[in-house]
Amino acid sequence: MTVIDNHEAIGSEGAVRxxxxxxxxxxxxxKPRVMSLVVFTALAGMVMAPGHIHPVIGFIAILCIAVGAGASGALNMWYDADIDAVMTRTASRPIPAGKILPGEALAFGLTLSAFSVCILxxxxxxxxAGLLAFTIFFYAVIYTIWLKRSTPQNIVIGGAAGAFPPMIGWAAVTGGVSVESIVLFLITFLWTPPHFWALALFKMRDYGAVGVPMMPNVCGEAVTKTQIVIYAVLTAIIGVVPTALGFASTVYGVFAAVLGLIFIWYSLGVHRMPEGDARMLPAKKLFAFSILYLFAIFSALMIDHLVATLWLAAGKAV
Amino acid sequence: MELLTLTPAQKKSRRGRNIALGVVLFGLVVAFYVVTLVKFSNGMVQ
Structure with missing residues (x-):
């Protein structure tokens, strides 16, 4: 396969690239790192869901969700190539680095989107499949094209795209949507703002330079820090809801409560951070811990569910 | 007819892309085959 493109030719007419x-x-x-998070949370949704799915079918479901999420990442990179080229964090991505043309990324993203949804x-x-299609549409169109450059609430609403995978995993097993899967959705949904605003705080200049209205640039550091604490508290509360609703054990509830308190503690550290702090160490710590938090919560939910299933099976055997 | 000559870097990247595409296509064939077997066997059980 030799990709020849004469639309982007540099120099005289008829030149090819x-x-x-x-x-x-x-x-x-x-976006492999985002994809790994999507795979993990989708797997959690599948494991938690009542019912049985054949391992091969389950594997195909996870693969489709991963590829669909990746496709939306490619569409995001296609649309955001102009601002990616300016921001230090994204300047080395394939399109701004000149390795892949925007048109190639668009075709790649659309093809993978169609394949992943149809196969699922x-x-x-x-x-x-419908939920996956909606997720791709939500991330590529609602978040990337519409919200990202128009409102500081961009990642609050756009965060829904990253929160859908456990719900898709749940739907793959049960064929439906239930309160439990909505709770799994809400865990990631409410976790997203403190996670991204912590990043936005120490990458504020980057976002400001390209005119993306992130919360710290538009509303200021003080408002962002308060919002981080509010969402951290909401995340900690939703983290223990599985126990309150009876689909996770008390052991999980205690674990989630402790993790939630640590999450709030880190967010309060950000709140106490002096205005204009150059190093932004508390924000970096919160960002790092937020990733650990999400992995720990979903791991705990899966382990808790597997232990409960084994316990039940052992009880029946006796 | 005028021909284009690929540089070693272009040849290498093309070969890499071809192999990746081949692996993906082969994976899809295997996946569809196994899924068909699973669906058929489930149907028989039911």
């Missing part, structure tokens, strides 16, 4: 993009560059378009629908069920 021969791509030097590697398979790894295309893989980078899928045919192999698993059409509700989960």
């Amino acid at each position: 021969l791509s030097e993009a590697t398979a790894r560059d295309f893989f980078e378009l899928l 629908g045919v192999v698993v069920n059409w509700l989960s």
Whole structure:
């Protein structure tokens, strides 16, 4: 395959561009780190869901959700190539680095979107495929094209896109949506603002330079810090709701409560951070801990569910 | 007819992309085959 593109030719008319993009560059378009989080939370949704799914079908479901999430990442990189080129965090992405053309990324993203949704629908069920299609649309169109550059509430609403995977995983097993899957959705949804605003605080200049209205640039550091604490408290509360609703054990509830308190403690550290702090160490610590928090909460939910299932099976055997 | 000559870097990247595409296509064939077997066996059980 030699990608020849004469629309982006530099120089005289009729010149062609021969791509030097590697398979790894295309893989980078899928935002692998975000994809790993999506795979993990979708797996949690599948494990937690009542009922049974054949391991092969479950594997295909996870693969489709991962590829769908990756496709929305490619569409995001296609649209945001102009601002990615300016921000230090994103300047080395394949499009601003000149390895992949925006048109190639768009075609790649659209193709993978269509394939992942169709295969999920045919192999698993059409509700989960519909949710995946909505997630891709929400991330690429609602968040990237519309909200990101127009409101400081961009990641609050846009965070829904990253929160759907456990709900898709749940729908893949049960064929429906229930209160439990909505709680799993809310855990990631409420976790997203403190996670991203912590990043936005120490990358404020980057976002400001490209005109993306992130909370710290538009409303100021003080308002952002207060909002971080509010969302951290809400995240901590929703973290223990699985126990309150009876689909997780008390042991999980205690674990989630402790993690939630640590999350709030880190957010209060950010709140106490002096205005204009150059190092922003508390914000960096909160950002790092937020990633650990989400992995720990979903891991705990899965372990708790597996232990409860084994306990039940052992009880029946006796 | 005028021909284009690829540089070693372009050849290497093209080969890499071809291999990746081949692996993906082969994976899809295997996945569809296994899914078909699973769906058929589930149907028989029911």
